[in-house]
Amino acid sequence: MQSQGDLFERDYHELVQEECEIIASMASQHEITAVTLDELDKAIRNLNTGKAPDIHNLRAEHLLYCDSDVKQFLLVIVTKIFKTGQFPHTCILKEGLVSQIFFNERFTNSLYKLPWYNHPTSHREKYESVLRTRIAPFVEQSQNKVQRGFTKGSSPANAAYVIKGLNRESKDSKIDLHLILLNARLAFDVVDHGHLMRRMFQQL
Structure with missing residues (x-):
């Protein structure tokens, strides 16, 4: 159920x-x-x-x-x-040369447990x-002015200033702060792209 x-x-x-x-x-x-x-x-x-x-x-x-x-x-x-x-039909976008990579220093004797990387075609890029x-x-x-992680030429470390300010503000105001961190490198492997496209349409 x-x-x-x-x-x-x-x-x-x-x-x-x-x-x-x-x-x-x-x-x-x-x-x-x-x-x-x-x-x-x-x-x-x-x-x-x-x-x-x-x-x-x-x-x-x-x-x-x-x-x-x-x-x-x-x-x-x-x-x-x-x-x-x-x-x-001859313009292949989702296929490519597949090679195995070592990710986050994870070494294993089983080849099937290691992640694989699919090299994109020049067409798709x-x-x-x-x-x-x-x-x-x-x-x-x-784009929100305080959003810096996905901004070209800007380090995600800039978010530390925003988080520090929010943390200080929450303590001064005695309000609980719930901080949620997103591992963007992995998150988009499982996200539904239709939801992202819909959100982008609403924002633009």
Whole structure:
């Protein structure tokens, strides 16, 4: 028998899914701005160089130093993907070279107990870079000024000043302070991305 908490989570998730469908319907009615060559160039320059090739044997350097004709061809493909929301069958985004890593100094004799890392393809990183560049101005406008952990070029250690101030304020006011810490490096492996997209839509 499901608990009240489980029932609440199920009902809430269903409501979020319904709202996501409405948001998707609203978004489909808006004209998507075509990707410009400047956006594509910036996205390519943001790719991490010096890394191993992906499953297509492509490196970031291939895109960084490709001919202008190749960039024009890529621009057509990227713009088509943005406008239709569909990826070509040959454009693999979720597959990659899988390699094993040692995480948090955890060593074990069992290979199955070690985490695995899936190297993303150059295709996926390119699209993500264009999207990040487009939404950055909107995110900066709505982002809380004291939120520093996810801010580019800022250390999460800046949060220590905020926490210290809150702790002092709670003691002076004799109010209990409940501090919840999020391990963002692990949390997004299990979070429902539909909930995140819905929240982002509400904020922007």
